[in-house]
Amino acid sequence: MAGPVPRVVVVTRSTAYEALLERHATRGQARFFLETRGEDIEVVEAGHRRFQRALGMVLQSVPPKWRRARVDRRDLDRFLFEPEDIVAAVGQDGLVANVAKYLEGQAVIGINPLPDEYDGVLAPHPAEAAADLISGFARGRVGLELRTMVEARLDDGQRLLALNEIFVGHQTHQSARYRLTLEGDEERHSSSGLIVSTGTGATGWARSINLSRRDLLDLPGPTEESLAFFVREAFPSVATGTRITAGRIEGGRSLAVTSEMNEGGVVFGDGIEEDHLDFAWGQRLRVQVAPSRLSLVRS
Helix, strand or coil, rough: CCCCCCEEEEEEEEHHHHHHHHHHHHHHHHHHHHHHHCCCCHHHHHHHHHHHHHHHHHHHHHCHHHHHHHEHHHHHCCCCCCCCCCCCEEHHHHHHHHHHCCCCCEEEEEEEECCCCCCCCCCEEEEHHHHHHHHHHHHHCCEEEEEEEEEECCCCCCEECCCCCEEEECCCCCCCEEEEEEEEEEEEEEECCCCCCCCCCCCCCHHHHHHHHCCCCCCCCCCCEEEEEEEEECCCCCCCCCCCEEEEECCEEEEEEEECCCCCCEEEECCCCCCCECCCCCCCEEEEEEEEEEEEEEC
């Protein structure tokens, strides 16, 4: 009996032009808004057209007898991925991070529609390569890079996954108070929050924090089953310390955080603050290497 018809899920986010139209309703109003700030809407439109051309190439690369689906980044939390889906993320590197936490091993092809504007670390492939990559993956002829992800789990069972980093702190980024426990060593903190980064995230926020430290931490690589954590601006006082402010969390171990915030405590991943867990006084959080990894199609 023949297997299920393969499905390609194309993930996108609104272009700058589409976002302007959503905000201002008409092109004319959007143009007026930009002109009052010395900007030209035709530049934004040109980027939109280039993106649409790249998206068209990707959609046309899906074999005619295969199934296809399109989903906007804003709808990922309501979209049901199938186990054998091939996911094509068309956009910036951040779009790959956005979709990664909703997957359970499905292959992701990162397509860079504007290579002169986007770095393409996670989305390195031009739209012209989509057909070969899709058919090549279906035939087992392309390689996968398995990137480590980070998991944050509350004591009530709620969890978050992230590809780059998890942030724990106060929603207004004012002082966050909590107890940090690593391998039996515990310390109370008052800080600007803490981040726990994967090797993928080690090129971004974690790298910036690391470079500001007196003693640089050896950051993990993207496929290592290891994480790095950093406490931001820890404040020393009679009740809080600055001894445990950075370190590595190897696979199989975890960092425990107990909230001492009456209100405003949050946990979120990959910079998406609106998709967060509330972290109230007394709740306990464990952060560790996630059991699932991102399967990124390379070539």
